[in-house]
Amino acid sequence: MNGYLWQGFNYGGRYTDSMDRYCDMMATCLASPNGLSDYRIACNDRMLDRYDVDGMYIDDNLAYVCTLQAEHAHPEAAYDCLIELHEMNWKRRQSLRARRPHAVLIDHCARATVQPVICDFDAHLYGEGYTFPSLEAYWAQYGAFKGMDAQGCLWPGGKDLDRSATEVAYNYDLLGGGGQYMYIDWRLYPEKFAYAAGVAKDEVPILRAYNWAQYGFGMYESTPHYFAESADLFATDAPGRRATIYRNETWGDHLVVLANMNAEAEDVALTFRSPGRLGLQPGGTYAVLDVNAGECRRESGDELLRRGLAGGRVPGRGLKLFHLRRLPDDGPRHLWGGKRIAERRDASAGVLTLELQGPPGSEQTVIVAAGAEPNVEVRVDGAPAPFRLDPSRRTIHGAVRFGPAPVRVEVSTAGRDPLPEAPIPPGGPPRR
The missing domain is CATH 2.60.40.1180 (Golgi alpha-mannosidase II)
Structure with a gap:
């Protein structure tokens, strides 16, 4: 311990979880003005030197009440905790910067969401999946994060009834700025993992509907x-x-x-x-x-x-x-499906050329507003594509599979025959 002093107080807390039979921890408050933080950082350094770590999650980056208030004559009980959180988080960030500058540092924060405590993190997990009393309460507590240089995020709960359902989590996400949703992969396998109780049967369609929508619309721009x-x-x-x-x-x-x-x-x-x-x-x-x-x-x-x-x-x-x-005119235009990277219309040649990007391996319905010319031909990366016409909605649409590079879609009015007709397929939830 390099000769430094530290002390701990076990206040009777204990945490176990059925998800992990090895999880049996005592909750202890550690007052470590210097020694223990150096020891923890040394452990981090050894881990980073030994393993290819690409990120760290710090649970409970919270300002708890400290038992040393009277001893240190601080006016507020949380002051010791605030000071130590700031010092420890700064040291951890310096360790990552020296050894893994690309690594993502994320914390769970719900108390003391002030810059000295949270400024060293790239992302903040709101509320650890617990639901909120109201949308207004969520915004009042976490809305300020939108002005910080860090990514806010939330996730749905697991087996606990007081955690957010997936759809409610997306309400908070999309009403509050988008791009905040994080997913816990074991929720995709409720039949395999008993602790994935409460996972909706339409979990995967919900994820696709709202994640792909944000990706395709271009929330970042x-x-x-x-x-x-x-x-x-x-x-x-x-x-x-x-x-x-x-x-x-x-x-x-x-x-x-x-x-x-x-x-x-x-x-x-x-x-x-x-x-x-x-x-x-x-x-x-x-x-x-x-x-x-x-x-x-x-x-x-x-x-x-x-x-x-x-x-x-x-x-x-x-x-x-x-x-x-x-x-802008009566020609075809891209509406939805994939992220629009480029769109060029050659009116004289009667060709609309699109560059669309999507998550590699995903298949999405690309929807194009139909122009005045009913006979069109659609090619995807140079090959004829089985697109359909929805005359009542004045659109043409077809399934496109995405890879690592943008897909090139050409809509030409040089088609000789009308496209077969079919309605646009639904884009996913909500249907309840």
């Missing part, structure tokens, strides 16, 4: 207009119904998240109050895609801004996604 800060921009029609709108700054598209935080299914609608500040324009024509149901309609900009968005029935504690794209 979008400006969010949060439910809690946008009363002057838009409004939902009743308590418990919330919305957040994202505007993709590269393409000008919008993703509208309509969530129902109430227990029972309800109709949810949204009205626009300051559409210009959202980047929505009067005039022209918008393609309005219900991402979940696979339904698409076209509305004039004037009508859309006047009537707002009727989201229809939204399940209790669930959400629906709507994609809005203003169509």
Whole structure:
């Protein structure tokens, strides 16, 4: 211990878990002004030197009440803990920077979410999967993280009833900025692992629906207009119904998240109050895609801004996604499916060329707004592709499998025959 002093207090806590029969720990408060932190960092250094570590998760980066308040004459009982958390986290970060500069450092934080305690982490786990009293309570506690140079994240709970269900976790995620959701892989195998109780049967479709939607829309290049800060921009029609709108700054598209935080299914609608500040324009024509149901309609900009968005029935504690794209002309345009990297339309040749990217190995339905010419041919990476026409929704669509490189999709009006007809397949939850 390098001659340093440290002391501990066992306050009677004990933690066991049926998930791991080796988990049997005593909860001890360690007061370590110097010695113990050096010992722990030395252990970390040996681990980093021996193993190819790409990240570390620090549980309970929390400011607990310390028993040394009276001894140290501190005005608050948590001061010792705050000081030691700051010192320990800084030392850990320096160790990683020296040995694994690419490694991700993530903590579970719920108390003392102040910069000296959490500034050394790349990501913060909100609440360890526990549910929150309300959406407003979640925002009040964790909404400030959106202004920090670190990624916030949350996950669904496991066997405990007081943890968030998957769909509710996505409500918090997509209403609060997106990209925050982390998944615990054992939840995908509830029949294999007994402790995966409470996992919904549609767990995998839920993950695909909402993870792929964020990937494809391009959340990283979008400006969010949060439910809690946008009363002057838009409004939902009743308590418990919330919305957040994202505007993709590269393409000008919008993703509208309509969530129902109430227990029972309800109709949810949204009205626009300051559409210009959202980047929505009067005039022209918008393609309005219900991402979940696979339904698409076209509305004039004037009508859309006047009537707002009727989201229809939204399940209790669930959400629906709507994609809005203003169509610049009567030619085909990409709407959904894969991440749009590039889009070029050669009007004289009658060809729309897309570069789309998706998670390698995934297969997604690519949806294109149909142009005025009914006879088209679709090629994917140069090969004819079996796309279909949905005449009632004025779209063409087909399944595309993605690999490590972007996929090239060409829609040509040089087709000799009409495409076979079929409706757009649903895009995943909600259906309850």
